[in-house]
Amino acid sequence: MKNSVTRALILVLITLALWCEARGQSARGERSVRAVTIPVTVKAKTEMAVLPQLVVLEDGEPQQTLSIRGAAQSPLQLAVLVQDDLVSSIGNDIQTLADFIRRLPPGSRVMIGYLTAGTLQVRQRFTTELERAARALRVPVGAATAAPFNPYVQVIEALRRFDGLPTGRRAIIMISDGLDLSRGLDAAAPTQSIDLERAIREAQRRAVAVYTIYAPTFGGTGLGGLRLVSYGQGSLNRIAEETGGAAFFQGTGAPVSIAPFLREIGASLQRQLAVTYLSTHPNRGFHRIEVRAEGVELRHPPGYTR
Numbered sequence: 001m002k003n004s005v006t007r008a009l010i011l012v013l014i015t016l017a018l019w020c021e022a023r024g025q026s027a028r029g030e031r032s033v034r035a036v037t038i039p040v041t042v043k044a045k046t047e048m049a050v051l052p053q054l055v056v057l058e059d060g061e062p063q064q065t066l067s068i069r070g071a072a073q074s075p076l077q078l079a080v081l082v083q084d085d086l087v088s089s090i091g092n093d094i095q096t097l098a099d100f101i102r103r104l105p106p107g108s109r110v111m112i113g114y115l116t117a118g119t120l121q122v123r124q125r126f127t128t129e130l131e132r133a134a135r136a137l138r139v140p141v142g143a144a145t146a147a148p149f150n151p152y153v154q155v156i157e158a159l160r161r162f163d164g165l166p167t168g169r170r171a172i173i174m175i176s177d178g179l180d181l182s183r184g185l186d187a188a189a190p191t192q193s194i195d196l197e198r199a200i201r202e203a204q205r206r207a208v209a210v211y212t213i214y215a216p217t218f219g220g221t222g223l224g225g226l227r228l229v230s231y232g233q234g235s236l237n238r239i240a241e242e243t244g245g246a247a248f249f250q251g252t253g254a255p256v257s258i259a260p261f262l263r264e265i266g267a268s269l270q271r272q273l274a275v276t277y278l279s280t281h282p283n284r285g286f287h288r289i290e291v292r293a294e295g296v297e298l299r300h301p302p303g304y305t306r
Contacts, residue, residue, distance in 0.1 A: 074168035075107035084116035091139035178236035212236035
């Protein structure tokens with residue numbers, strides 16, 4: 001009798017151990033997939049009547065698409081960031097920028113921030129009151145004393161403001177000289193800036209497309225020198241390309257007007273999609289993304305770092 005009880009107890013313990021192991025494997029399997037959202041822009045000049053059929057590949061393998069949300073399904077979430085030491089001519093475009101915000105589709109959420117000395121100055125938190133956001137804009141200080149430590153540290157601060165919002169179509173418009181001199185001139189190159197790299201990773205992780213407009217600053221690229229301008233514009237171009245946005249320049253000086261740039265950005269945002277898919281690659285590191293659609297040219301981040 002005693003032996004029978006012992007054998008039964010052993011069988012129960014073995015069964016329990018196998019069940020726990022199976023549950024552990026199941027839990028690990030659940031953790032091996034996760035939803036990833038990326039911004040995808042259709043590079044077409046006409047309005048989209050029907051959302052395109054997309055195929056998403058991660059690290060060369062097809063992934064299951066969970067949702068594709070366009071302007072009608074996902075209101076825009078937009079942060080407008082203006083560097084505070086821009087040359088004074090940019091002040092003439094503040095009204096143009098305010099009008100751009102007013103014309104955004106109803107339901108859009110807008111934040112207004114200034115890249116300035118000390119920390120990011122948030123003039124208006126995310127709000128659906130577009131008139132209120134437009135009125136929060138002001139003319140940049142336009143002095144070297146208003147220069148940020150480097151613009152990308154404060155871009156990262158702005159990106160964290162998206163964390164309290166639902167996933168969807170997200171973007172930043174950044175008017176800046178793009179120059180990070182915080183660690184010296186040699187470290188300001190687009191491939192060397194540590195904080196530029198961090199800003200790109202944070203934007204990719206949050207599915208935020210960054211649109212950049214170059215303008216010189218007092219004490220930065222405004223000092224002249226093709227090397228400084230090249231580093232600044234190269235950095236702005238890199239963060240735009242690697243997040244699915246676009247970069248806008250007008251030579252090496254301040255643009256005569258940013259209105260043409262804003263028109264292009266507005267058209268791109270109308271064709272922006274929030275694409276969510278199920279990633280089957282749980283390992284850390286960089287994961288390359290490719291999005292395909294028959295007969296349609298697309299712009300999207302080249303990947304993200306987990």
